[in-house]
Amino acid sequence: MNRFHKVATLTFWATLGLVVAGGLVRATGAGLGCPDWPTCWGCWLPPTELSDIPSQLDKSGEPYYLDRLDRKQYLSKFDSTKMWIEYMNRVLGVLIGIFIIATFIASFPLRKSNPRLFYGSLVALLMVIFQGWLGSIVVQTELMPGMITLHMLLAMILLSLLISLQAWSSPEAKGSILSGTRILYGLIILQVILGTQVREKVDEFTKEPEGVARENWLDHAGWVDHIHRPLSLLVLGLSVWIFWTARKRSKKDLLPTWILGCVLGQILLGIILAYAGLPPWSQTAHLVLGAGLLCLVYRAGWHPVAST
Template sequence: MALVVVQNYMKLNRYQKVALTTVGATIFLIFIGGLVRASGAGLGCPDWPRCFGMWIPPTAVSDLPAGFDATQFNVLKTWTEYINRLIGVIIGLLIVATFVLSIPYRKKEPSVVYSSGAALVLVLIQGWLGGQVVITGLSEWLITLHMLLAMIIMMTLIYAVFKASEQQLELRIPPKTRRWLLGSGLLLLVITFVQLSIGTQVREAIDLLKNMDRPPARNLWISKVGPVDELHRSFSWAVLLSGTLLFYVARRRTGKPLLNKLGSWIFGLILLQIATGAGLYYLGIPPVYQVIHLVGVAILIALEFILVLVVNRAGEQPDTG
């Protein structure tokens, strides 16, 4: 399977390769962001854009410049946050390259240029927003906005890659099946975003507990969040039910290998999200579960969006009955 993926990748043009790499890098950055959060390294670099006043952070307390509190320094947290910033810069450069390489599409498929340009503007805003998160001492609502914007950037890039590649997609679906699949896909995507938004409210409530003068023990955080966590857990049923509908239609009604795989991957990720969510609740928020839960929802949204794009494109082609 890995060989097939590599072979297909090598068939892509320069724009498609760079844009697809950027999508993967963006998901990887979300993973690193999860590590930053789980390890408490958000203020590992207390200033912006430098880190302890340096472009390359120190590796020991003795290397700290004058004027910085030595108690703020933790080499592991500092370098975790610094690597997070470096990867963010690399992704910014990749998005610049994506936009430049999209220019040849301006006549035959202008939406590729527009979406690549939108991703560039959004990543500049994201960079500024990241600085504000640090400057404000990890403001809860700014962290939420920072994460949601990362998801939007990822989806914008996916759309750009898809529009640059859709002519290679040959897929026909009966009209009734297409309507069911497109409807269930859009429903699941909306419900997943709502669930993500509720989840960010849970995270904000936990952040407030952590920042109290006398914060409760980690294993008590969830129990003290209140109704928003109950809503988050209850709403997972909506995700599961809509995901089950999509899985059924994709697997039983289309007979298309691509849609079968997308439906199975999406359903599997929903089950993983529910399992890690339960682990976070019952096991006292293990850091590794935090990372998996965050990356899982990013990949889930990516696959849901890809499925919607694929089905919508298939609807533009003649029906074979």
């Protein structure tokens, strides 16, 4: 059990790191830095020079690479920085797959004594396989709307499952569930969906700016952004209520404080995104802090630890 707990904990933190990398990919617009999959510009290792790309010329003499879907990927779109960011994200994805396999192997001896660890690890393994396939579809469809939202949602669910695996194998004493945290978890999941769809609307301008200034991109996000913003106030109100009721019960439990702090940080980052022209660093921070908030709320709502 102790061995499984260590592997599950390591897998959780590694997966959270992959979410950070994914946030960097989104913020820098590097999602198509490698326009094909599983290769990158037709190479298994990122090309160091344009001459390394297996290319040919079109009728106008412009070089392009014909990918496995027979799409023309013009070398004029080649960006070394974005290519390496996306490629490292893929490498991290492979490492996560290895960590998940290790978690499943570690759960095998426990399949009779603690079957939920075994079956939970099996579900995590299947989810990672599906996520890998879905990631390839995201690239092949050139960041098709809807696919990115599903990809992000499954990543959040996977993080929650890994928290359960870590908690089920933990020797720590279990505490009482904080009232309202499960409702808050549902609201945060909804915010993740809405926030990702807002980003999908913005992606349309990163591909084709059409003369729209960067600071005005969010103005074209429509009803999704109009729901995403006020819903944050509901999240804040519920977080304050959870903090207040938890403090009356015990001042030693810091989890409600962390949750409220993350919510306030998310609102601040949202304001920066809305009024400072979507700076890339704040996009990454918004996603990472959101993932951390979701993990804290899930832990508080399903696997609280007793205060010491």
